[in-house]
Amino acid sequence: MATDGEKKNSRVTIREVAEDAGVSVAAVSKVLRDAYGVSESLQAKVRASMDRLGYRPLAAARGMRGQTYTLGLVLPDLRNPFFADIMVGVNNALERTQYRALIGISESSVQTEMAIVESMMDRQMDGIILIGSTEDRGNHEKIAALKPLVTIGHHDPTAQSFDTVNNNDQQGAMLVVKHLVASDYQNIAMLSLLSGTSTIIAERELGYRRGMMEAGLGKHINVVQTSQTLRDVQVATRRLLEGPQRPDAIFCWTDFIALEVISIATDMGLVIPGDVGIVGYDNTMYCDFAQNSLSSIDQSGELLGLQAARLLTERIKGRAQAEHFVVTPRLVARRSTERRKQS
Amino acid sequence: MATDGEKKNSRVTIREVAEDAGVSVAAVSKVLRDAYGVSESLQAKVRASMDRLGYRPLAAARGMRGQTYTLGLVLPDLRNPFFADIMVGVNNALERTQYRALIGISESSVQTEMAIVESMMDRQMDGIILIGSTEDRGNHEKIAALKPLVTIGHHDPTAQSFDTVNNNDQQGAMLVVKHLVASDYQNIAMLSLLSGTSTIIAERELGYRRGMMEAGLGKHINVVQTSQTLRDVQVATRRLLEGPQRPDAIFCWTDFIALEVISIATDMGLVIPGDVGIVGYDNTMYCDFAQNSLSSIDQSGELLGLQAARLLTERIKGRAQAEHFVVTPRLVARRSTERRKQS
DNA sequence: TGTTCTACGTGCATCGTTCTACAGATTAGC
DNA sequence: GCTAATCTGTAGAACGATGCACGTAGAACA
Numbered sequence: 001m002a003t004d005g006e007k008k009n010s011r012v013t014i015r016e017v018a019e020d021a022g023v024s025v026a027a028v029s030k031v032l033r034d035a036y037g038v039s040e041s042l043q044a045k046v047r048a049s050m051d052r053l054g055y056r057p058l059a060a061a062r063g064m065r066g067q068t069y070t071l072g073l074v075l076p077d078l079r080n081p082f083f084a085d086i087m088v089g090v091n092n093a094l095e096r097t098q099y100r101a102l103i104g105i106s107e108s109s110v111q112t113e114m115a116i117v118e119s120m121m122d123r124q125m126d127g128i129i130l131i132g133s134t135e136d137r138g139n140h141e142k143i144a145a146l147k148p149l150v151t152i153g154h155h156d157p158t159a160q161s162f163d164t165v166n167n168n169d170q171q172g173a174m175l176v177v178k179h180l181v182a183s184d185y186q187n188i189a190m191l192s193l194l195s196g197t198s199t200i201i202a203e204r205e206l207g208y209r210r211g212m213m214e215a216g217l218g219k220h221i222n223v224v225q226t227s228q229t230l231r232d233v234q235v236a237t238r239r240l241l242e243g244p245q246r247p248d249a250i251f252c253w254t255d256f257i258a259l260e261v262i263s264i265a266t267d268m269g270l271v272i273p274g275d276v277g278i279v280g281y282d283n284t285m286y287c288d289f290a291q292n293s294l295s296s297i298d299q300s301g302e303l304l305g306l307q308a309a310r311l312l313t314e315r316i317k318g319r320a321q322a323e324h325f326v327v328t329p330r331l332v333a334r335r336s337t338e339r340r341k342q343s
Numbered sequence: 344m345a346t347d348g349e350k351k352n353s354r355v356t357i358r359e360v361a362e363d364a365g366v367s368v369a370a371v372s373k374v375l376r377d378a379y380g381v382s383e384s385l386q387a388k389v390r391a392s393m394d395r396l397g398y399r400p401l402a403a404a405r406g407m408r409g410q411t412y413t414l415g416l417v418l419p420d421l422r423n424p425f426f427a428d429i430m431v432g433v434n435n436a437l438e439r440t441q442y443r444a445l446i447g448i449s450e451s452s453v454q455t456e457m458a459i460v461e462s463m464m465d466r467q468m469d470g471i472i473l474i475g476s477t478e479d480r481g482n483h484e485k486i487a488a489l490k491p492l493v494t495i496g497h498h499d500p501t502a503q504s505f506d507t508v509n510n511n512d513q514q515g516a517m518l519v520v521k522h523l524v525a526s527d528y529q530n531i532a533m534l535s536l537l538s539g540t541s542t543i544i545a546e547r548e549l550g551y552r553r554g555m556m557e558a559g560l561g562k563h564i565n566v567v568q569t570s571q572t573l574r575d576v577q578v579a580t581r582r583l584l585e586g587p588q589r590p591d592a593i594f595c596w597t598d599f600i601a602l603e604v605i606s607i608a609t610d611m612g613l614v615i616p617g618d619v620g621i622v623g624y625d626n627t628m629y630c631d632f633a634q635n636s637l638s639s640i641d642q643s644g645e646l647l648g649l650q651a652a653r654l655l656t657e658r659i660k661g662r663a664q665a666e667h668f669v670v671t672p673r674l675v676a677r678r679s680t681e682r683r684k685q686s
Numbered sequence: 687t688g689t690t691c692t693a694c695g696t697g698c699a700t701c702g703t704t705c706t707a708c709a710g711a712t713t714a715g716c
Numbered sequence: 717g718c719t720a721a722t723c724t725g726t727a728g729a730a731c732g733a734t735g736c737a738c739g740t741a742g743a744a745c746a
Binding site: 061 | 705
Binding site: 366367368369370373379380381382385404406407408409 | 693694695696697698700701702703
């Protein structure tokens with residue numbers, strides 16, 4: 001008689017709370033939503049009943065008429081440790097709110113990404129954060145027409161229907177070149193990502209090119225694009241380092257690739273930083289390990305995540321004007337580029 | 344006049360599909376659920392209408408009476424690259440099904456983990472996969488009483504109300520000791536995780552102890568437990584390596600910690616594998632990088648993920664009998680333990 | 687031909703919330 | 717003391733699916 005319905009009836013509903021508190025269902029709903037027209041005494045009464053009964057609103061039911069208080073986050077993959085930093089920021093921002101972030105993995109495929117976004121919409125999520133998305137503007141606007149949207153790692157500074165959060169990738173890449181030049185590297189190649197649509201890649205390449213031009217090293221400009229798979233990176237790196245015009249430094253578009261390059265170069269008997277300098281991007285925790293000691297660009301992933309969550313909840317609350325947050329990147333020098341001017 | 348309801352009316356409902364196909368709403372619902380009592384012709388008619396209108400069932404609404412076709416996955420954090428392997432397996436298993444997996448991050452806190460599980464229940468998820476959970480059996484059974492549950496990385500072979508998926512951690516740890524002994528290491532310490540409740544940690548420690556005893560090295564047994572934070576690992580490792588009884592090998596409970604230990608040891612001027620051998624666990628991609636070249640135990644994360652997803656969908660379909668899947672671990676030897684018997 | 691099955695479809699109550707429209711109570715204004 | 721304005725709280729129709737209970741048509745059997 002105590003444990004009546006075993007696997008189903010256990011859930012406390014808004015109706016029971018109302019009954020317990022001696023008020024209407026609508027009143028309880030109002031308390032739940034901080035809606036207008038609730039006296040302090042009623043508020044207190046209802047909250048007491050909710051606590052006593054252990055009531056938890058059912059998001060699925062809320063979603064039918066109102067919000068689900070769920071945010072969808074789409075990550076390209078789980079391998080790149082940079083995303084961990086972003087997540088910490090997002091979760092920090094949501095700590096004291098009703099919102100929860102749930103993550104889907106797109107496997108870096110535009111198709112899968114769209115499928116995940118659609119399934120997040122099916123689940124009535126209140127807003128979407130796309131991280132490292134390679135969709136074009138059309139798709140972003142299509143999503144934004146249906147749900148509040150914020151992107152991280154996608155440049156589109158004139159977008160009106162959604163917000164963007166970024167570091168200044170062009171500036172970051174220029175910092176890399178400047179640092180390498182100051183450390184006496186000249187024949188600097190860039191190992192970039194094969195992606196016709198990633199705007200952050202485009203910005204980093206542009207920054208690299210500008211940096212090289214400004215340093216008078218235009219003739220050494222060399223951008224090699226590969227996919228993210230270990231095999232492709234290996235082939236491209238070997239080709240680069242075995243070629244006749246061997247670069248004396250390689251700027252990699254993300255840390256994780258830079259670590260692979262260090263691995264390959266070491267295997268080939270090259271000494272870092274003497275024979276070849278390596279720089280990454282994102283300043284993830286692995287850079288700091290002594291065996292890597294990888295110079296990198298810090299773009300404060302945690303801050304990016306925090307801002308994205310803030311902007312998204314603002315959008316949900318009704319802001320229509322777009323905001324575009326940009327953080328200034330910072331170079332962190334480590335042993336992988338430690339070759340002093342010899343003059 | 345064309346774009347009537349801008350941000351809301353766009354969604355096609357089951358009612359419209361029914362109308363378009365000239366059948367009842369219930370019939371469409373049956374097609375959606377592959378339920379009994381639908382002729383081929385009706386099925387075809389309805390599917391055609393769904394395609395034509397671009398209908399997508401609203402998970403929130405389905406959740407009110409039936410399933411949401413959403414699985415909740417709880418990860419301790421995003422830093423450990425091992426979880427990426429698991430996710431690949433999970434997603435592969437769900438590829439051709441209606442199910443989607445959404446991820447929540449517990450930050451390795453039992454409290455947060457429970458909060459996430461609760462919020463997943465609020466969202467009417469059909470089942471839960473807990474990865475590396477440190478809850479006790481009571482909590483697991485509480486969850487399992489409400490939703491189908493599968494754990495990965497938690498040993499509880501007699502559990503009846505939920506399934507478990509694991510590698511044989513005890514055997515894995517014994518493999519490590521055997522391998523180290525065969526490579527002429529003797530004073531082998533274990534760097535373990537400070538967690539009173541993790542069963543996989545307990546198993547790995549037990550395996551280490553058994554391995555040491557069997558090798559006649561009982562007097563060298565030394566288990567040091569720390570949290571996962573960089574600082575704590577650093578302190579513990581330095582203390583270990585600076586102490587009077589410096590071990591000549593360290594077995595780390597996960598790769599990620601082993602990479603840190605390599606970093607610290609290198610910083611201290613020790614040579615790996617000469618002065619000290621290092622072994623990790625999980626055989627994540629970073630082990631393979633030349634600068635790490637870390638020996639490790641492979642426990643096939645992808646397979647674990649695949650099995651967990653399979654078991655969970657089976658549970659959802661009604662299986663009540665518990666299943667406990669265990670994979671046999673395999674040692675992958677690399678340079679970090681490459682010291683031959685000198686006799 | 688009448689009876690019994692079986693296979694196929696349908697009507698409608700239902701899930702747990704939100705939110706509009708409205709009613710009653712209290713206060714304010716004159 | 718009457719009307720208007722404000723402030724609280726309520727009733728009940730949604731939201732978009734599911735799934736029970738039931739009706740109907742045609743086949744099978746005697």
